[in-house]
Amino acid sequence: MQPDAPSDNAGAEASGAAPDLAIEARWVVPVEPDGVVLDDHAVVVRAGRIAAVLPIEEARARYASAPRVSLPHHILIPGLVNAHTHAAMTLMRGLADDKALMVWLRDHIWPIESRHASPDMVREGTLLAAAEMLRGGVTCANDMYFFPEAAGSAFLESGMRAALGLIAVEFPTLYASDPDDYLAKGVALHDQLREESRLSFCFAPHAPYTVSDRTFTRIGTMAEELDLPIHLHLHETADELRGSVASHGVRPIERLHALGLLSPRLIAVHAVHLTGGEIDILGRHGCSVVHCPSSNLKLASGFAPVPALLRAGVNVGFGSDGAASNNRLDLIQEARTAALLAKAIAGDPEAMPAHAALRCATLAGARALGLEALIGSIEIGKSADLCAVSLQELETRPCYDPVSQLVYAAGREHVTHAWVEGEAVLADRMLTRLDLRELEKAVLLWQNRFSN
Amino acid sequence: MQPDAPSDNAGAEASGAAPDLAIEARWVVPVEPDGVVLDDHAVVVRAGRIAAVLPIEEARARYASAPRVSLPHHILIPGLVNAHTHAAMTLMRGLADDKALMVWLRDHIWPIESRHASPDMVREGTLLAAAEMLRGGVTCANDMYFFPEAAGSAFLESGMRAALGLIAVEFPTLYASDPDDYLAKGVALHDQLREESRLSFCFAPHAPYTVSDRTFTRIGTMAEELDLPIHLHLHETADELRGSVASHGVRPIERLHALGLLSPRLIAVHAVHLTGGEIDILGRHGCSVVHCPSSNLKLASGFAPVPALLRAGVNVGFGSDGAASNNRLDLIQEARTAALLAKAIAGDPEAMPAHAALRCATLAGARALGLEALIGSIEIGKSADLCAVSLQELETRPCYDPVSQLVYAAGREHVTHAWVEGEAVLADRMLTRLDLRELEKAVLLWQNRFSN
Numbered sequence: 001m002q003p004d005a006p007s008d009n010a011g012a013e014a015s016g017a018a019p020d021l022a023i024e025a026r027w028v029v030p031v032e033p034d035g036v037v038l039d040d041h042a043v044v045v046r047a048g049r050i051a052a053v054l055p056i057e058e059a060r061a062r063y064a065s066a067p068r069v070s071l072p073h074h075i076l077i078p079g080l081v082n083a084h085t086h087a088a089m090t091l092m093r094g095l096a097d098d099k100a101l102m103v104w105l106r107d108h109i110w111p112i113e114s115r116h117a118s119p120d121m122v123r124e125g126t127l128l129a130a131a132e133m134l135r136g137g138v139t140c141a142n143d144m145y146f147f148p149e150a151a152g153s154a155f156l157e158s159g160m161r162a163a164l165g166l167i168a169v170e171f172p173t174l175y176a177s178d179p180d181d182y183l184a185k186g187v188a189l190h191d192q193l194r195e196e197s198r199l200s201f202c203f204a205p206h207a208p209y210t211v212s213d214r215t216f217t218r219i220g221t222m223a224e225e226l227d228l229p230i231h232l233h234l235h236e237t238a239d240e241l242r243g244s245v246a247s248h249g250v251r252p253i254e255r256l257h258a259l260g261l262l263s264p265r266l267i268a269v270h271a272v273h274l275t276g277g278e279i280d281i282l283g284r285h286g287c288s289v290v291h292c293p294s295s296n297l298k299l300a301s302g303f304a305p306v307p308a309l310l311r312a313g314v315n316v317g318f319g320s321d322g323a324a325s326n327n328r329l330d331l332i333q334e335a336r337t338a339a340l341l342a343k344a345i346a347g348d349p350e351a352m353p354a355h356a357a358l359r360c361a362t363l364a365g366a367r368a369l370g371l372e373a374l375i376g377s378i379e380i381g382k383s384a385d386l387c388a389v390s391l392q393e394l395e396t397r398p399c400y401d402p403v404s405q406l407v408y409a410a411g412r413e414h415v416t417h418a419w420v421e422g423e424a425v426l427a428d429r430m431l432t433r434l435d436l437r438e439l440e441k442a443v444l445l446w447q448n449r450f451s452n
Numbered sequence: 453m454q455p456d457a458p459s460d461n462a463g464a465e466a467s468g469a470a471p472d473l474a475i476e477a478r479w480v481v482p483v484e485p486d487g488v489v490l491d492d493h494a495v496v497v498r499a500g501r502i503a504a505v506l507p508i509e510e511a512r513a514r515y516a517s518a519p520r521v522s523l524p525h526h527i528l529i530p531g532l533v534n535a536h537t538h539a540a541m542t543l544m545r546g547l548a549d550d551k552a553l554m555v556w557l558r559d560h561i562w563p564i565e566s567r568h569a570s571p572d573m574v575r576e577g578t579l580l581a582a583a584e585m586l587r588g589g590v591t592c593a594n595d596m597y598f599f600p601e602a603a604g605s606a607f608l609e610s611g612m613r614a615a616l617g618l619i620a621v622e623f624p625t626l627y628a629s630d631p632d633d634y635l636a637k638g639v640a641l642h643d644q645l646r647e648e649s650r651l652s653f654c655f656a657p658h659a660p661y662t663v664s665d666r667t668f669t670r671i672g673t674m675a676e677e678l679d680l681p682i683h684l685h686l687h688e689t690a691d692e693l694r695g696s697v698a699s700h701g702v703r704p705i706e707r708l709h710a711l712g713l714l715s716p717r718l719i720a721v722h723a724v725h726l727t728g729g730e731i732d733i734l735g736r737h738g739c740s741v742v743h744c745p746s747s748n749l750k751l752a753s754g755f756a757p758v759p760a761l762l763r764a765g766v767n768v769g770f771g772s773d774g775a776a777s778n779n780r781l782d783l784i785q786e787a788r789t790a791a792l793l794a795k796a797i798a799g800d801p802e803a804m805p806a807h808a809a810l811r812c813a814t815l816a817g818a819r820a821l822g823l824e825a826l827i828g829s830i831e832i833g834k835s836a837d838l839c840a841v842s843l844q845e846l847e848t849r850p851c852y853d854p855v856s857q858l859v860y861a862a863g864r865e866h867v868t869h870a871w872v873e874g875e876a877v878l879a880d881r882m883l884t885r886l887d888l889r890e891l892e893k894a895v896l897l898w899q900n901r902f903s904n
Binding site: 093323 | 750
């Protein structure tokens with residue numbers, strides 16, 4: 001532990017009106033700078049932003065009138081960033097587990113989507129996902145699904161921050177008829193909701209095997225114009241690579257390179273099957289990878305070479321993927337699984353220590369989404385998107401190192417509070433905005449529809 | 453789901469006095485027969501044994517006077533069996549994470565053990581472990597540590613079932629001076645506690661690199677005489693194999709084979725590095741393997757070839773290992789991790805489905821410990837060692853398949869009840885025998901001692 005705060009952070013403060021709140025915690029882990037644990041510190045929030053980070057006693061002296069939240073056994077961290085999910089698919093959690101990928105898709109998931117996908121389904125599925133994620137300390141999700149306007153409505157209702165995927169595929173669905181229609185709807189949604197402070201946007205061309213060169217090229221141009229990231233599944237399975245070579249003569253990363261899409265805008269989800277050269281090229285172009293360890297294992301996609309990606313300087317965030325292939329939207333679980341897998345893959349128990357896993361689950365995810373100036377660390381001026389985890393239960397006793405405890409021993413059930421823009425969206429384990437009874441009724445209706 | 457009960461189980465009953473209890477659950481998963489889910493069934497307990505398994509309405513008619521526990525949103529399963537742990541080391545949870553194995557042992561674990569290992573430490577560390585395990589639905593643990601009499605005392609106090617390891621190593625410790633002393637103390641403990649219905653025993657020669665041929669041979673003979681299993685770490689790391697070849701000219705499994713120790717008594721813990729021939733020989737000799745996926749990943753030991761072991765007919769149970777290398781004594785977590793890893797290792801999403809993982813976490817562990825006639829499944833005549841998990845929370849909604857939900861979506865925080873011999877040792881999430889405040893004080897004292 002390094003009890004000293006960085007000189008440009010603790011004690012300093014943003015100027016302005018009286019603070020909204022002082023959150024006092026046993027430990028504050030700002031993530032930036034890396035590896036720091038601040039004992040008995042307070043985070044002072046003003047107008048939804050982090051105004052100061054300083055020892056509790058100093059905070060009480062300087063901000064005596066600020067309302068206080070006392071977390072004497074808790075670790076306060078940046079809100080977790082789930083950098084890849086399909087929120088609405090939470091309604092399909094466990095619907096068809098332990099199946100081969102194409103059986104799962106063709107016999108179970110696609111038939112249900114083709115019959116039931118609708119704005120209502122997406123809104124209610126996304127509400128369920130948001131409730132689960134907030135209870136697990138996830139304050140921002142990068143979503144990809146049909147009817148993103150319905151997902152956006154649900155995220156806004158929940159209070160959670162989200163990056164909405166402006167999805168595009170070549171084939172028609174209930175949502176849109178062709179690639180131009182998908183993109184037109186996506187751009188219209190972006191124009192409609194761009195002033196929402198808790199929403200951001202990514203172009204979301206689904207995957208190399210569902211999107212044409214023409215559509216990729218259009219998206220590349222539009223992403224520059226609108227200054228948005230490009231979020232896609234990439235190099236997930238060996239089949240995808242074989243198919244790309246058969247159809248395009250090259251593997252997907254080489255194809256995207258030729259189309260000019262490799263850049264810091266690119267969010268490559270999964271990135272399981274990579275050559276050394278592909279790892280280098282992702283690093284050289286400043287791409288982000290979203291590692292989804294549970295999903296990669298469950299679908300038998302393989303083991304992503306995360307230690308090598310990190311060595312190559314690739315920005316690696318974590319994602320849960322959808323609940324139909326995980327089956328938890330649980331970033332603490334993903335951080336633990338990623339940290340453990342990295343060690344075994346590298347053959348080195350020092351590969352991805354707990355602090356590194358926490359950084360991937362917060363700041364790296366924010367950076368992938370182009371939000372690193374806004375969220376992902378506890379720094380003055382950033383949005384007060386925060387998460388508190390109690391380390392008081394016997395499952396996290398004794399406690400020699402709170403970050404190690406958080407990543408390896410704690411679970412999402414130990415999350416007690418989550419704030420977005422300084423608003424407590426989870427307080428003492430209770431969601432402040434969502435009516436769980438209403439939600440449970442809606443979920444049961446969808447379960448019955450999907451089962452028939 | 454297969455709602456029909458096996459004809460030799462549901463409806464049948466053991467004769468005798470009035471029942472103690474009828475546990476009514478939304479789903480009962482007996483594990484034996486495999487793959488069965490009984491909807492709305494009751495398990496009737498009489499004198500600590502399972503007396504009947506039948507539909508709730510029938511149970512109410514036939515056992516009207518039996519006290520009832522109603523679990524309308526729960527899955528009732530056999531108590532989980534943690535087939536390998538070092539319970540007392542829970543006091544070292546997170547003490548020195550993310551370190552190379554020998555640095556971890558030499559600079560952190562061994563110095564503390566050499567200064568602090570004592571009956572008091574083992575008793576209080578084991579109480580903490582038992583509390584954590586019971587809260588997570590683990591009703592039986594296979595323990596290996598010094599001062600097993602102190603561990604036995606703690607397990608008895610907690611109400612948990614345990615197999616105590618009669619440990620042996622060649623070097624002196626605070627517990628014993630030489631191999632003969634270890635074995636004499638172990639046998640004396642066995643003789644003293646053999647009438648305790650909740651305790652059983654294993655010889656526990658620590659590992660091939662800490663135990664001589666002479667000691668292994670003695671243990672082989674004594675295990676036959678006392679009819680006990682032999683519990684050891686085996687083929688855990690590549691270093692262990694290199695060291696064995698250097699010292700003995702052969703790999704450890706071949707050495708044990710030559711010493712006559714390969715038999716159904718053998719509990720080979722870890723079994724990460726195996727040739728095809730070694731997998732076959734473990735299968736042919738009826739050996740058990742205890743797979744510890746979190747520990748193998750965290751210490752970068754490697755990926756155990758569990759799909760191949762299962763194909764070879766090896767009995768595979770799950771273990772948490774000690775909390776110093778996991779850092780959870782959480783069999784639901786191990787089942788999930790094992791099920792996910794098996795798919796990626798096999799390259800097959802159908803490898804180790806949820807029912808198979810649950811079987812490994814219950815009946816296979818019981819079989820490894822020689823307890824398959826007593827525990828590990830919900831069958832008439834077996835001890836009522838049971839666990840109930842609520843699937844009512846939104847994290848486990850919707851619910852299409854309760855076993856899938858249990859393994860992939862639920863967590864130990866959803867465990868509500870645990871019974872050992874029909875006694876509720878966890879009821880509505882409260883431990884019935886242990887005083888958590890006392891325990892927390894003791895744990896804090898050990899934390900302070902170990903930190904200085």
